[in-house]
Amino acid sequence: MATSKPTPIVSRVCEDGTLVEALYDVLKSSTSLAIRTPDGRVSIEASHTLQNGERLVAYSPGNNLLSTGCVLLPASLGDFEDKGDLVRDVQAFLHRYVDLSPVFEEIAAHYVLLTWVHDAFSELGYLRFRGDYGTGKTRALLAVGSVCYKPFFASGASTVSPIFHVLDAIGGTLVLDEADLRFSDATADLTKILNNGTVKGLPVLRTMSNRHRELNPHAFRVFGPKLLGMRQSFADKALESRFLTEETGNRPLRSDIPIHLPVTLHDEARALRNRLLAWRFHARYTAGPDPSRLVSGVEPRRNQTALALLSIIDDPTVRERIASELVGEEARVLNERASSVEATMLRALQGALEASSDPVTIADATRRFNASQAEGEGPVSNKWAGWFIRTKLRLRTQRLRGVYVVPRSETRAITTLAARFGVAHATDVGDVTAVGFAREARSYAQGA
Numbered sequence: 001m002a003t004s005k006p007t008p009i010v011s012r013v014c015e016d017g018t019l020v021e022a023l024y025d026v027l028k029s030s031t032s033l034a035i036r037t038p039d040g041r042v043s044i045e046a047s048h049t050l051q052n053g054e055r056l057v058a059y060s061p062g063n064n065l066l067s068t069g070c071v072l073l074p075a076s077l078g079d080f081e082d083k084g085d086l087v088r089d090v091q092a093f094l095h096r097y098v099d100l101s102p103v104f105e106e107i108a109a110h111y112v113l114l115t116w117v118h119d120a121f122s123e124l125g126y127l128r129f130r131g132d133y134g135t136g137k138t139r140a141l142l143a144v145g146s147v148c149y150k151p152f153f154a155s156g157a158s159t160v161s162p163i164f165h166v167l168d169a170i171g172g173t174l175v176l177d178e179a180d181l182r183f184s185d186a187t188a189d190l191t192k193i194l195n196n197g198t199v200k201g202l203p204v205l206r207t208m209s210n211r212h213r214e215l216n217p218h219a220f221r222v223f224g225p226k227l228l229g230m231r232q233s234f235a236d237k238a239l240e241s242r243f244l245t246e247e248t249g250n251r252p253l254r255s256d257i258p259i260h261l262p263v264t265l266h267d268e269a270r271a272l273r274n275r276l277l278a279w280r281f282h283a284r285y286t287a288g289p290d291p292s293r294l295v296s297g298v299e300p301r302r303n304q305t306a307l308a309l310l311s312i313i314d315d316p317t318v319r320e321r322i323a324s325e326l327v328g329e330e331a332r333v334l335n336e337r338a339s340s341v342e343a344t345m346l347r348a349l350q351g352a353l354e355a356s357s358d359p360v361t362i363a364d365a366t367r368r369f370n371a372s373q374a375e376g377e378g379p380v381s382n383k384w385a386g387w388f389i390r391t392k393l394r395l396r397t398q399r400l401r402g403v404y405v406v407p408r409s410e411t412r413a414i415t416t417l418a419a420r421f422g423v424a425h426a427t428d429v430g431d432v433t434a435v436g437f438a439r440e441a442r443s444y445a446q447g448a
Helices: 083-097 102-116 137-145 160-170 184-196 263-283 300-311 316-338 341-355 362-371 382-391 408-420 434-447
Strands: 007-009 011-013 019-025 030-036 042-045 047-049 055-058 126-130 151-155 173-177 204-206 218-220 226-230 243-247 398-400 403-406
Touching: 019 055, 019 263, 030 047, 030 055, 030 263, 083 102, 083 137, 083 263, 102 126, 102 137, 102 243, 102 263, 102 300, 102 316, 126 137, 137 151, 137 173, 137 226, 137 263, 151 160, 160 184, 160 218, 184 204, 243 300, 300 316, 316 341, 341 362, 341 382, 341 408, 362 382, 362 403, 382 403
Parallel strands: 007 055, 126 226, 126 243, 151 173, 173 226
Antiparallel strands: 011 019, 019 030, 030 042, 047 055, 204 218, 398 403
C-alpha cells in the first residue's frame, strides 16, 4: 500500500537493483525522475513506487540547493554509445576551460567518470588542486566539479553542519574550495569528513537531540568522491596520502584559456551530465575494483587510493602514465621520510645491529643518532632517545644488566620500519639508502 506522504530524493539504488536519479531542468524549473529497472528499461517519471509502498519523488525545483546551483543534476537522460568517446569529450571540455598538466588532465577526466559509479567501490581517493591564490584552483574546481556526479559546491569558510547534512542526504561529490582555512573546531570537523569519506561504511557520529531534547546521536554518511582546492598541505600525513594532487601555478597560463568563464561552460556541462547519467545507468553494475591494476612499487595506502580510478581506465597507456605518477609521488614521499628524525634513528639502530650481535643499547643508538645529526642540531640525551624509540617508533626496550637496550627480537620490526621510511639498508650511521629506492622508482616512471 502506497504511503500518503512521498519521499523526496536526489538518487536511490533500490534493493531490487532499480536505479532512480533526479533530473532538474533549470530552463523549465521542473524536476522528475530517471529510472532504470534491472532488466534495462529506462523511463522518465514523476514518481516511483517501491515494492514496500514507499513513493519516491524528486526534490522540488524550488529547493535552494538546486535553484542556486549549489548542487547540480542532469537535466535529462542523454545518449551513451562509447565510453572512449565520452572520456575524450570530458577531457576536451576540461582542456577548453582549465590549464592542467597533460597527465592530470587524463586523471581528472577519468575521475569524473569514477564519480558517476563511485558507489560500486568501497574505497576512493580524492582530487586536489594546490597552489597560491590566482593560480587557477577555483577555476579547476568549477570546471571539473560541474561534470561530476551530484556535485555539491562549498567553501572551507562554510558552516560545517550543513555540509554533514547535505552529504548524508544527497551524497555525490563534495567540491570544497579553501579547504585549508584555519579555524579550530570547523577545521577538525572537515578533517573528519575527509578521513572517513574514503571508505564506505565509516560514518561520522555527531551529537543530536530530538524534539524532546533527548540525546539522539546521528551517523552521517560522508563516503564519496571529493575535489579540494588548497594553498598548503594537511599536517596529517595519512590524510595527505589520500590525494591525487595537481600543483597549480607552476607554469605560464595557456593563452587560449578564457579569463572569464563563458555561459557556454554551463550549457556544455549540463549536456555532459546528461550523457554521464546514461553511462551510470549502463555501467553501475559492471564497474568495480580490479586488483590486477595495482601498481607495483607503491605502498598499500597509495594503491588503495588509486585502485578505483585505475579500475575504470580501459586504455593501458593511460594507466601506465598514471602509474608512473604514483611511483614518482612514492619516491618523493620516501625521500622526504628519509630525512625525518624517525629515519635518522632507524639508521642508527640498523648500524648498531650490524656492528654487533648483542642487543642495541640505548646509549649506542643515541651516540650514532647524534653523530648523524645535521650541523647545528644539538645532541639528544639517552633518556630522550629511549622515549623516542618507545613512543614514536613503538619498539620494545628492556633493562638488561643495568642498562636499557633494544632486544634483537625487534630486528624484524626495525627492518620493516626502515623500508617504510626509505632506509632499506644501513652499514653506517650516515648511510642514507632511500636514494637508491627513489632512483629505482624514477627509472620505472621514465620507462613507463
